[in-house]
Each structure stands twice: as C-alpha cells, then as structure tokens.
Amino acid sequence: MTDDAPKTRLRRLEPAAIGGVMSRELANFRTYWRGTTFSSVLEPIVYLLAFGLGLSATLVDEVAGVPYVQYVGTGMVATAVIFSSALPAMFGTFVKHRFQNTYDAILAAPVDVEELVSAEMLWIGLRASVYGCVPLLVTIGFGLDPMPGMLLTPLFALATALGFAGFGVAMAATVAKIDQFNYVTALFVTPLFLVSGAFFPIDELPQGVQIVAQLNPLHQLVELVRGGAFGYEAVDLLRFAGLVAFALVMWRIAVSRMSKRLID
Amino acid sequence: MAAIELRGVVKRFGPITAVDGLDLDVPEGICLGLLGPNGAGKSTTMRLLTGQALPDAGELRALGHELPDDSKAARAEMGVVPQLDNLDVDVTVEDNLAVFARLYRVPDVGAAVDRALDLARLRERRRDAVDELSGGMRRRLLLARGLVHEPRLVLLDEPTVGLDPQIRTQVWTLIDDLRSRGTTILMSTHYIEEAERLADEVALMAKGRVISRGRPAELIVEHAGRETAEIYAPPDRLAEARAIAEADGLRVRPAGPAIAIVGSERAGNGAVPDDAVRRAASLEDVFVLLTGEEAE
Numbered sequence: 001m002t003d004d005a006p007k008t009r010l011r012r013l014e015p016a017a018i019g020g021v022m023s024r025e026l027a028n029f030r031t032y033w034r035g036t037t038f039s040s041v042l043e044p045i046v047y048l049l050a051f052g053l054g055l056s057a058t059l060v061d062e063v064a065g066v067p068y069v070q071y072v073g074t075g076m077v078a079t080a081v082i083f084s085s086a087l088p089a090m091f092g093t094f095v096k097h098r099f100q101n102t103y104d105a106i107l108a109a110p111v112d113v114e115e116l117v118s119a120e121m122l123w124i125g126l127r128a129s130v131y132g133c134v135p136l137l138v139t140i141g142f143g144l145d146p147m148p149g150m151l152l153t154p155l156f157a158l159a160t161a162l163g164f165a166g167f168g169v170a171m172a173a174t175v176a177k178i179d180q181f182n183y184v185t186a187l188f189v190t191p192l193f194l195v196s197g198a199f200f201p202i203d204e205l206p207q208g209v210q211i212v213a214q215l216n217p218l219h220q221l222v223e224l225v226r227g228g229a230f231g232y233e234a235v236d237l238l239r240f241a242g243l244v245a246f247a248l249v250m251w252r253i254a255v256s257r258m259s260k261r262l263i264d
Numbered sequence: 265m266a267a268i269e270l271r272g273v274v275k276r277f278g279p280i281t282a283v284d285g286l287d288l289d290v291p292e293g294i295c296l297g298l299l300g301p302n303g304a305g306k307s308t309t310m311r312l313l314t315g316q317a318l319p320d321a322g323e324l325r326a327l328g329h330e331l332p333d334d335s336k337a338a339r340a341e342m343g344v345v346p347q348l349d350n351l352d353v354d355v356t357v358e359d360n361l362a363v364f365a366r367l368y369r370v371p372d373v374g375a376a377v378d379r380a381l382d383l384a385r386l387r388e389r390r391r392d393a394v395d396e397l398s399g400g401m402r403r404r405l406l407l408a409r410g411l412v413h414e415p416r417l418v419l420l421d422e423p424t425v426g427l428d429p430q431i432r433t434q435v436w437t438l439i440d441d442l443r444s445r446g447t448t449i450l451m452s453t454h455y456i457e458e459a460e461r462l463a464d465e466v467a468l469m470a471k472g473r474v475i476s477r478g479r480p481a482e483l484i485v486e487h488a489g490r491e492t493a494e495i496y497a498p499p500d501r502l503a504e505a506r507a508i509a510e511a512d513g514l515r516v517r518p519a520g521p522a523i524a525i526v527g528s529e530r531a532g533n534g535a536v537p538d539d540a541v542r543r544a545a546s547l548e549d550v551f552v553l554l555t556g557e558e559a560e
Contacts (some may be wrong), residue, residue: 020367024352027363031354031393099519105409108314108344109367110336264277264308264317 013118017111021119024106029127036131039086044076044135048142051199064201066230073139074229075198077132077157078221085128085161086189089168090181093120093258097172103262113259121165121251128161129154136225149228156224159243160217166250173257197222217246265328267292268313273356282308284472286322292416296440298458298464299547301555305472306452307347310421313450314344327417340368343415345407347422348470353395355407357386359392361412366411376412383438384408398405400431407438412453417441418442420451424458436461456548466547470555480547487553488545489527494520495537498537509535524547526553 008068031175044062045182045237048069057070063071096102106116134154171184195202202210213219227236275283283305290296299300300305311317315327315335324331329338351360358377365376381387384404386397394402399527403424410418423439424432439462445447453459459466467477476483484501495505502523507526512535517524526549528536534540 016369017367020363023366024363027355027359028352065498100352101346101348102352103363104316104348105344105350106367107316108339108342108346110340110369112336127379131399145482262316264311 012112013093013115015220017115018119018122021106021111021116024102025120025123029221035158040080040131040134041138044073044080044138047076047137048073048138048191055144066226067143069142070139070144070229071226072199073135073142073144074226075138075196075222076135076199077153077225078160078196078218079193080135081128081132081157081161081221082189082193082218083123084131085164087185088127088158089120089124089165090171090184092130093169093172094175094178094181097261099179111246113262114255116262117166117169117255117258118251120133120169121162121254124168125162126249128165129158129259132157132161144229149232151228153225153228154222156228156240156243159240159247160221163217163250165244166247166254169254170250170257173254173261184191192216192218193217195253219241265292266290266325268325268450269323269325270309271323272313273312273324274314274320275317276320281472283312283319285335285474287453287507288467288474290450291449292379292448293446294464295443295451295462297459297466298450298452298468298469299454299459299463299466299551301336301454304469304555305455306454306469307421308472310344310419310450310452313419314339314342318494326545329476340413341416342412343410343418345410345418345420345423346537347425349402349406351394351406351409354393356391356393357381357397358390364409365412370413376414378414379414380408383411400434403427403431403435404438407435407544411442415447417448417450420449422454424453424455432458456551457502457548461507468554475554476550483550484545484547488549489529490545491527491529491542492545492549493525493528493531493540493542494519494522494538495525495540505537511535515553517549519552524549 050071053069061067063070093246103116107113136150136153171181175181175184193206195213195216197213202213202219220242224239225234227233266289268288270286270288272284274281286309288303300306309422310319312319312324313331315332318332326338327341329335329340340406354485358381361377361380365373369374384407385399386405389397389401394405397405407423407509420439424435427435436458439449439451443462445498451462463480464538465478466480466483467474468483476487478486483488490559495502497505509516509531510530514535515526516530517526525531525536525540526545528542
C-alpha cells in the first residue's frame with residue numbers, strides 16, 4: 001500500500017469481520033465438538049428416560065392430551081437452547097476477555113466491538129439452534145410423529161438462542177468475577193427454565209407466575225415447538241415476533257455493555 | 265509523512281493521568297523505541313493507537329487516518345504484537361494464522377499463512393496445536409500473526425517481556441529483519457538493551473509524556489557524557505563518595521549494590537575514587553538519571 005492509497009472508512013457490520021471472528025470460533029470448535037455433541041445427545045435421552053418414561057409410567061400419563069414423554073421431549077428443546085446459548089455466552093465471553101485476552105487480539109485487527117459481539121452471538125445462536133433440535137429428534141425416536149411444522153424449529157431456536165447469547169454476553173461484560181455467574185444462574189436462568197412450561201403446564205401456576213411466564217422467551221419457544229409438533233395457532237406469529245424482538249434488544253444491550261468493558 | 269502523529273494527547277483513568285499531553289511523531293521506515301518504566305504510559309499509548317482506548321484530549325493520526333474515528337481503517341494497515349500471549353492454544357499453528365489473515369481481509373489466506381510460517385520458521389509445525397510448541401516458537405508465532413497481512417506499521421508492546429535470554433535473542437532477530445525491510449515499528453519496552461539494539465531512535469517516557477528523544481548515542485552524550493564510574497563499597501563509603509562527587513557538581517545514581525558517577529570524565533581531582541570502575545556511559549545511565557527508576 002502506498003501513502004496515496006485512498007483512506008476509506010470501513011463500514012459497520014462488515015461480513016468479512018464477522019466471518020473472521022466466526023472462523024476463529026469454528027477453529028476452536030473443531031477441537032472440542034465431540035464432547036459437546038456427545039453431551040447434547042445423551043442429555044435429552046437421559047431426561048426422557050427419567051422424566052418421560054419414569055414419570056409417565058408412575059404418575060403422569062398425559063398432559064394437555066399429549067403423552068407425557070412427547071410433552072417433555074418437545075419442551076426440552078427450550079432447555080437445550082438456553083443451556084447451549086446463555087451459559088456458553090456467559091462463561092466463554094468472560095474467559096476470552098479476562099483470562100485469554102482474545103478480544104484484545106481481535107480488536108487490534110480491523111474489527112469493532114459491534115462486529116465482535118454480533119459474531120459471537122451468531123456463532124452461539126447457530127450452534128444452539130442445531131443442538132436445540134436434538135431433543136426433538138430424540139423424541140421422534142421415542143414415538144413422536146414427524147410433522148412438516150417441525151422444520152421451523154431451528155428458526156425458532158435460533159431467534160431464542162440469539163437473545164440468550166446476547167444476555168450471556170451482556171452478563172459477562174457486567175460481572176466483576178466469574179463466580180458471580182452463580183447469581184445470574186440462580187436469579188435468571190433457572191427460574192426461566194422452570195417456568196418455561198417444558199416439564200409442566202404453566203396454567204396451573206399462580207396468576208403472577210403465569211404473567212412472568214408469558215414474558216419468558218423460553219415459554220414462547222416451548223409453545224412454538226409444540227405448535228410445530230401438534231399444530232400451530234395464529235398467536236404463534238406473535239410469539240415468534242416476540243422472540244425476534246428479544247434477540248434484537250439483547251443484541252443492542254450486549255454491544256453497549258461490551259463496548260464499555262472493552263474500550264477504555 | 266509521519267506514520268504516527270500524536271499532539272497533546274491526554275488519557276485519564278479516574279484520578280490517574282496515564283498519558284499527559286503526549287506529543288510524538290514516528291517517521292516512516294524507522295524503529296522508534298518507547299522506553300520507560302512501568303506506569304510511564306507506554307501500553308496506554310499503544311491502546312490509543314489501536315482504538316482500544318479513547319483519548320480525553322489531543323489529536324492522533326496513524327498512517328494518515330484520524331483516530332479514533334477512522335481507527336478501523338488504520339488498524340487494517342497496522343500489525344500489533346501484544347505483550348501477553350493470546351494465541352488460541354488448542355488450535356493449530358496454521359489455523360491461528362489463517363483466522364487473523366481473514367480478520368485482516370487478506371485476499372489469499374493460504375499464501376499469507378505460508379509466508380508467516382516461513383517468517384516464524386514454523387512450517388514444519390504448521391499442523392501442531394499451539395500448546396505443543398516451545399515458548400520461543402509461541403513468541404515467534406505471535407509475532408508472525410501480527411505480520412500476516414504485511415502491515416506498513418507494526419506496534420510491538422513489550423515484545424520480549426518475561427522471556428528467557430535465548431528466546432529474546434530469537435525475537436530480536438525477527439524484529440531486526442523487519443526493520444531492515446523498511447517497516448515502521450513503534451516498540452514499547454522497559455529493557456534498555458532491547459532499545460539500544462533495535463531502535464533507530466528512542467523516546468524516553470515518564471509520567472505519561474516524552475521527556476527526551478533521540479538516537480541512543482546522542483541521548484547518552486547529551487545526558488550522561490562519555491564516561492561513568494561505578495563504585496562498589498560498603499554503604500558508609502558509598503555515602504561518602506556520593507557526597508564528594510555531588511559537591512564536585514557530578515550526578516550520581518544508584519546502580520544496584522553500587523553507585524554510578526555519571527559524566528566522570530569531567531570530575532575534578534579526588535572527586536572519583538581511584539578504585540572506581542570506569543566504563544563508557546550508557547543508555548541505562550540516561551534512563552535512571554531522567555526517570556529516577558532502576559533499569560532492567
């Protein structure tokens with residue numbers, strides 16, 4: 001390059017920058033994908049055996065007219081999504097920033113914080129949307145009829161995972177020490193998981209909890225996945241729009257929090 | 265055109281002023297050593313140049329780009345070698361390089377990786393994970409990663425800090441090779457020998473500003489004269505020798521267990537003891553005199 005080279009300002013959200021950051025994630029993923037995939041497949045099988053077959057054989061046969069094993073299996077898509085998006089985003093981001101200094105290296109290249117956060121969220125979202133479908137496939141193995149509507153499950157899982165990835169990145173930029181994630185898990189992740197309607201219907205819960213559950217993106221995902229398996233309703237469009245809005249809001253919060261953390 | 269131009273740059277962290285009205289020009293094609301003790305503001309200056317810190321006041325330009333507004337375009341033409349090893353340790357050597365070739369938008373990633381592997385002399389280890397490499401190999405890889413896009417300007421932040429002498433020499437060879445090819449280098453260091461061996465010019469930093477600048481030999485003559493006399497003796501005798509030298513108008517600095525009388529060629533009769541060890545004045549003398557800190 002010469003001194004006379006045009007001094008062009010690079011654009012925001014360049015695909016090359018986002019792709020470059022994601023290629024780093026892919027290079028790392030190739031070193032640990034076996035363990036992650038093994039646990040992602042085994043976990044729903046164990047849950048379905050324990051909750052689905054165990055409970056349905058002794059206490060619960062059907063919920064809302066659906067065999068309990070299929071009820072739990074479809075609900076577990078949401079649990080797989082939150083655990084493969086929020087937690088990796090929290091811990092992964094914190095470790096890369098504080099312990100590995102990875103972000104210092106990336107931001108020294110022509111990549112800005114918005115591109116870095118977007119790439120991290122997109123990578124985690126895509127990965128979680130794939131792993132989120134595993135419980136559904138396992139439940140098909142346990143007798144759930146495959147339906148065309150299920151083909152939309154990766155899309156619903158992606159929107160939800162992007163939102164929770166943004167949440168995790170924002171939390172990683174907020175906490176001072178890694179053990180403070182215990183508060184985040186206890187106060188947000190576990191309650192959201194429990195009132196998602198994955199294991200039991202929320203309409204039996206107290207009124208206040210039901211309202212919270214309606215605001216819970218995970219509950220909306222559960223309803224959408226069950227819509228794919230047992231028939232969609234018109235309100236499902238609204239549910240999906242809500243998940244997209246959740247992802248967009250979390251994206252902006254994550255970018256803002258990380259900018260404060262990474263740029264002195 | 266200067267590769268780097270800083271005018272009156274100020275950076276504060278709460279009550280601490282890390283960079284305090286810094287003026288600095290780095291002409292193209294030279295290696296400028298930014299020499300100073302810990303806390304002098306060297307690393308903050310580096311972060312200001314990569315857009316990872318925003319100035320509270322002043323003007324910054326790198327390769328003709330205004331910073332921080334046009335920082336991304338500037339970074340596309342810069343290479344940065346950090347103080348800390350932040351390689352991806354589970355990933356192969358070539359994948360570490362390929363990721364950064366993509367981040368820098370290099371059109372032919374494969375060719376850039378091959379070139380960087382040759383530079384780091386790691387072609388044979390390209391498919392090994394980084395955690396299988398020795399410390400010296402990792403440091404060479406870190407340097408090659410910062411050069412994978414053949415930048416016009418390279419920022420080296422304490423490139424050999426914490427390394428053993430053998431690895432340090434390997435890294436110096438690489439930096440010297442880079443310098444001989446005309447790449448502009450800004451190298452922060454607190455190792456005197458590193459600055460003396462590699463830098464065309466040295467800017468001595470303390471308390472967030474440049475307190476002196478020039479070629480190492482010029483700085484030595486300007487601030488330390490031609491000769492330094494070192495005295496090794498018990499503390500009470502050192503105190504006595506110091507008092508005599510200072511009464512003769514000479515400057516005296518601590519030198520570990522000894523004291524060093526700087527500019528001893530100008531000493532009057534009896535101002536320097538006969539058993540003093542006389543040697544040529546050095547950049548270390550300048551560093552200690554101007555910063556008040558012991559050199560490393």
